[in-house]
Amino acid sequence: MSTHENAYQSTRGAYLLLLPTLAVILAFLYYPTVQTLRLSLYKTFLFGQRSSFVGLDNFATLATSGTYLRSVGLTFLFAAIVVTTTLVVGFAVAFLIYEVTDGKAAYMIAAIWPYALPTAVAGTVFLFLAHPSVGIYTHYIESWFGIEFDWFTSGWQAFVVLAVAAVWKQVGYNVIFMLAAMNKVPASLNEAVELDGVETWRRLVRVYVPLMSPTLVFLVVMNTIYAFFGTFALIDLMTQGGPTNATNFMIYQLFRDAFQFDNLGLASAQSIILFVVVGGLTYVQLRVSDEYAHYGA
């Protein structure tokens, strides 16, 4: 019976209840976002005491800055690697848990725990375990592969170590959602395919992936957001953007410009670019998925 009116009619009461939420989002979400747009058009000095309008100069500076462009490219590469690796690893683990008949509950906890892992802890632990002079991983990598492993000086190695740490932390989250999606695949479909003798690999690709596609799209979006925004602690604790800007991803550059170089206008411009980039990526991902995703059984 949804035609009838709602329980309470007091408009004042309603707005009173909504006041905290509205106050917080207006003050801490809408206002700062609008301010970012404004700030990006200014150059600030003396920590915001003085500012002058410079129009789109900040954006022009960024567009022509080799450092920034390199940062953008690195961030994209990093995101691509982290997103795909996390998805693949997460899917594999989730599928194994899905298929196992005994001990499912125990395996689930054991696979999900990284969801609780703080990024700062992940960074600290990896900083030590892969430390060029004292890390145990370093030792085995060097002795098994015979290469010199020193990511304090080698840019691409630092990049890889960061990626590994980032994937490690994010896998748990992916496993949770993938398992939930797998469990929703109707048993009857599963059986029909099994009884037809289709082997596991094709079953995965032809049945599960399409049926899980809304969740997979969701995870691609969330992993992308994580790769661009959520990995800050890793960078700050492990590489500080180095060596020589090899891991100077966009979020880190932004942080430095805002809080180390006191260049709030430039940082705000970067905020906007970040927002547009991630928003655009999300949009593209959603559109692409519309073509391939199946939203019903």
Next chain:
Amino acid sequence: MTGIKLTNLKKEFGDVTAVNGVDLAVHEGEFLVLVGPSGCGKSTTLRLLAGLESATSGTVTINDSDVTDAEPGERDVAMVFQNYALYPHMTARRNMTFGLKTATDFSSTQVDERVAEAAETLDITDLLDRKPAALSGGEKQRVAIGRALVRDPEVFLMDEPLSNLDAKLRVQMRAELAQLHAKLQTTTLYVTHDQVEAMTLGDRVAVMDDGAIKQVAPPQELYDRPSTRFVAEFIGSPGMNTVGATLDRLGDRLVVSWADVGVELPADDVPEETVGERVVFGVRPEDIHRDPDGPLSLSVTVTEPLGDSLLVRGTTGGRELEVSLPPRAGVRAGDEISLAVDGDRLHLFDAETGAAVYHSMSSSAAQNPDATEPPTVTGQ
């Protein structure tokens, strides 16, 4: 006056008018049943009375005070819902006492007493410490009734409370409700779509259709003298047969006829203007009997043995008719049987408006004590 009074009550939802000018008076201590098909507006009327909906226009009066704009909690009204509306995380006892602090000013000893008393009346004393999930449908409904009971309100409202119960339980609960009312004598408005419930429970029954009340009367009156064709077809199980026909005077006899069938009426008080006109002829299945000399010849299509009677359906003169015969009448599909009607159980309705124009029943009871206007005469 005390009791409940609804005056010209209207409720619109956008461009849908659910309740269209309802006038109804429920006397103090009366058990009045509001009955009608799905979507007729009976539940909405009940909810308007409760204050769960606000009226588009019209007034609601409870015990001489105008409560039209009052909050539900201010009306001293308790309601029993179709789906029980029990709080799943509270025990039965807690469900019953939850609203008491805000709705009444009983002391806690009084509360405990009332709960114990109600529980005993409803035979749920052993269930008081269980949660709803551990109760059967019937038990839940009794707790819901108990919740209303302990409130000791001015008015009980019941919104199809027995509809979710299985058939046997429904019959049992009906009897229990009747006993309860006999004991408590609280003014009650009861809504149902089941006309059997209406007839068995109501001191008076109000039949509703399409947002308006068609007739309010005690059950027997409704049955014997339905004021509209709709009421006639709705009340009774199965309802009254209605046949489109013409009324003619042949000599000093009044005859209702269709196709090649003619039925004579006791020529009492038929309004003159209907003679020679089209009418709707009504006669109940149980008022037709086998008679080799009878005017009706029925080609039987279906028979339904009910145990205590045999329901026979067929056609006569091209129209469908249902007849209720004794259980072992031995009639089968395909038979041709000859029927006659009870002369003082015949009805005529206006072909256009459906209003009753004639009941051949000779004894006419005095005018019924009723709503502010006399709606027994014509329904809308």
Next chain:
Amino acid sequence: MAVDNDTDRRALSDAAAVASRTLTGQPLVHLGLVTAILLMASPLLLAFVMSTQTIPEVYDITNLGIGSDGLSNYVEVLTTYELLGYMVNSLVMSIVVTVGKLAVSLFAALALVYYDFRFKNAVFFLILFTLMFPVPVRIVPLYELMVAWGWSNTLLALTGPYLASATAVFLLRQHFSSIPDSMVEAARLDDVGPLTFLVRVLVPMSRGMITGLGVITFIYAWNQYLWPLIVISDQNKQVVQVGMKYLQSVGNAGQTDWGLIMAGAVLTLLPPLVALIAFRRPLLETFGLQT
């Protein structure tokens, strides 16, 4: 064999599915899972082992045995290096954010589901739209705002921006909508007000979701790094995640006391990990995973 009805048929095919899974190599599945899990847990296990070692033992890289410092690193990091203080700060912040966010969102959901008022849809959309504004987009002006209000370096600044959540409001609203209307109608007839109804009926009926949201929020708040880094300048008011950074310089004679740092890392991980394991059912259910 003849299968008579749907239930029988389903039971049979369930059994067939289980049988076929068992036949296609459960041992392999177990092997795969154990390997994956060991791989994922190894950094942590190693960290724990190392946390018991002294500096010389740590610098003896291949020494993977339990060290002779035992748990003394834990005591040391908590006391001498103030980790306990940081953890208390984190705890206060996380609890304030969790309780605050839940309360605020419960009120909002109550208003959105049980009240009629103008602009209701606009307000709901206004709230939902904030999902588009991630932290980095707002961080610079947000910091400025804190400075302007004199809130920088305070608990207010640390918790304020987290107190509203579109996700929480959305989920709670959905849950409330699924509760039958007759519940609130029964309450109204008893003259029970909206706040009493919220606390006595809605909250108990939403226990699973509220617990799930609470755990998720706690873990999220405890793990925050960037915002506390920016807004708190006094080391003794800082949260434990940033405390990790302070620990990096601990050591003597040019050798970092990694054992101690690992102890700190393990301690920092413990509260959210314990919360996750203890409340995994409500948490997983909030994410839609039936356990």
